[in-house]
Amino acid sequence: MMAIKRSDWRYTINDWRTTASNGRMSRIANRLTTFLNKPIYTSPLTIFRFAFGIMMFISLVRFAANGWIDAQYIQPEFFFTFYGFEWVKPLNETGMYAVFAVMMLAALFVAFGIFYRISIITFFLLFTYVELIDKTNYLNHYYFISLLSFLMCFLPSNLAGFKNLRGFVFIIQLQIAIVYFFAGIAKINSDWLLHAMPLKIWLASKADLPLIGNLLTERWVAYTFSWCGMLFDVSIIFFLFNRKTVWYAYAVVVVFHTLTAILFPGIGMFPFIMMVCATIFLPATFHEQVLQIANRGWRMIDLKIPSMQFNLWPKIHNLKFYLIPTFTIFFLIQFALPFRYLLYPENLFWHEQGYRFSWRVMLMEKAGTVFFTIRGSDGKLFEVNNRDFLTMQQEKQMSTQPDMILQFAHHLAELYHSKEVYAEAYVALNGRASQLLIDPMQNLCEVQDGFANKEWITSPHSLNEVEVLTASNR
Numbered sequence: 001m002m003a004i005k006r007s008d009w010r011y012t013i014n015d016w017r018t019t020a021s022n023g024r025m026s027r028i029a030n031r032l033t034t035f036l037n038k039p040i041y042t043s044p045l046t047i048f049r050f051a052f053g054i055m056m057f058i059s060l061v062r063f064a065a066n067g068w069i070d071a072q073y074i075q076p077e078f079f080f081t082f083y084g085f086e087w088v089k090p091l092n093e094t095g096m097y098a099v100f101a102v103m104m105l106a107a108l109f110v111a112f113g114i115f116y117r118i119s120i121i122t123f124f125l126l127f128t129y130v131e132l133i134d135k136t137n138y139l140n141h142y143y144f145i146s147l148l149s150f151l152m153c154f155l156p157s158n159l160a161g162f163k164n165l166r167g168f169v170f171i172i173q174l175q176i177a178i179v180y181f182f183a184g185i186a187k188i189n190s191d192w193l194l195h196a197m198p199l200k201i202w203l204a205s206k207a208d209l210p211l212i213g214n215l216l217t218e219r220w221v222a223y224t225f226s227w228c229g230m231l232f233d234v235s236i237i238f239f240l241f242n243r244k245t246v247w248y249a250y251a252v253v254v255v256f257h258t259l260t261a262i263l264f265p266g267i268g269m270f271p272f273i274m275m276v277c278a279t280i281f282l283p284a285t286f287h288e289q290v291l292q293i294a295n296r297g298w299r300m301i302d303l304k305i306p307s308m309q310f311n312l313w314p315k316i317h318n319l320k321f322y323l324i325p326t327f328t329i330f331f332l333i334q335f336a337l338p339f340r341y342l343l344y345p346e347n348l349f350w351h352e353q354g355y356r357f358s359w360r361v362m363l364m365e366k367a368g369t370v371f372f373t374i375r376g377s378d379g380k381l382f383e384v385n386n387r388d389f390l391t392m393q394q395e396k397q398m399s400t401q402p403d404m405i406l407q408f409a410h411h412l413a414e415l416y417h418s419k420e421v422y423a424e425a426y427v428a429l430n431g432r433a434s435q436l437l438i439d440p441m442q443n444l445c446e447v448q449d450g451f452a453n454k455e456w457i458t459s460p461h462s463l464n465e466v467e468v469l470t471a472s473n474r
Helices: 006-036 043-065 070-074 093-112 116-133 140-152 166-186 190-194 199-204 219-241 246-263 270-281 286-298 322-344 392-398 401-415
Strands: 040-041 164-166 368-375 381-383 421-429
Touching: 040 140, 043 070, 043 093, 043 116, 043 140, 043 166, 043 286, 070 093, 070 421, 093 116, 116 140, 140 166, 140 270, 140 322, 166 219, 166 270, 166 322, 190 219, 199 219, 219 246, 219 270, 246 270, 286 421, 368 401
Parallel strands: none
Antiparallel strands: 040 164, 368 381, 368 421
């Protein structure tokens, strides 16, 4: 028998490991493919489409009724654009009201399946356009709506009563899962878990509520809410995916978001949007029954008008076509964005580099004041009144966010034809004493925005110790 050299053994073992690894990967890929291509009724997508469209219509009507179109997109003289989207500008008064009117109509058309593909694309483009105008108005659920409407542009949500693929439903479920899971991961920090901040401040401010007001001032209640909030966000998605626990999990979703809506009305439609979106995890048989009942009571819920069905791209038969790379890239970006803060030193809550688009919900109580000093053409320094150029909401948001302070400094430099603008900003984070946010000696005209670390942001002091300002903890 021919002897086998030691090196040959090494190659043989490596080949075996490679083959075994490839085999495992192949089995995983086959199971995933089988799961995604499993035929089910499209009723979950149909119900989701209807609920999403109605929810968006109600939200837009509420937005207009509160006068926010005028307050946020017409009254301001200056807008804080997102980096790379400086070219996005608001229309005039008539144009902005027209944009919202078309969005409302598109939302209704999406709900009832009328011109579905054109309607959802129109809604996505207009909604995203409005949100890119001014980052003063950035909210996590606005970002969430843009992502959902983008995904819905590719899904056959306008068809009911037909067999389609499990993967189409899973795509929406995965996006919702990302929101919950990363929101939970973000809560694993010392302020939230060890100091119960900022809930300790927010709950104490609700002491005037009937029955439970006095209870909300107790320390243990704030800690209970903090830990339960983190555990809910981190784990709920696993129970929603489990067929045996999905109904119990959805009941918890309703209770949790109802409670947050009552205690924190300032977060707007977010709790209701999450309650509506989470229904897509309920069994497809349940959605089919709901659709059948609804169709008997109101035939218009599933409009089927052939002349209104436009195929803007080839009919989708499986997920091996162009959708696989599209969704793969989309979700890889979604998984990566929340971790980009690791590229920057110091405390994320302080400098906020990598804070947006990362599902950090209700994690900060941050207040600040900023004074801008400009060197005029005569060489003398003078201070400006921020409210001469900004709305109250814009000034509030700008005062604690370094990139917005930089943007406004550059705007002032253009207005006054100056090459020197300085800012003295004091910020209080989660109950701590105010500290200097940026270097007051830094000429902001010499600084350009970008993804590089903003070295002109000061290093915070004593962020490991929380100076509690609520009366119940003095």
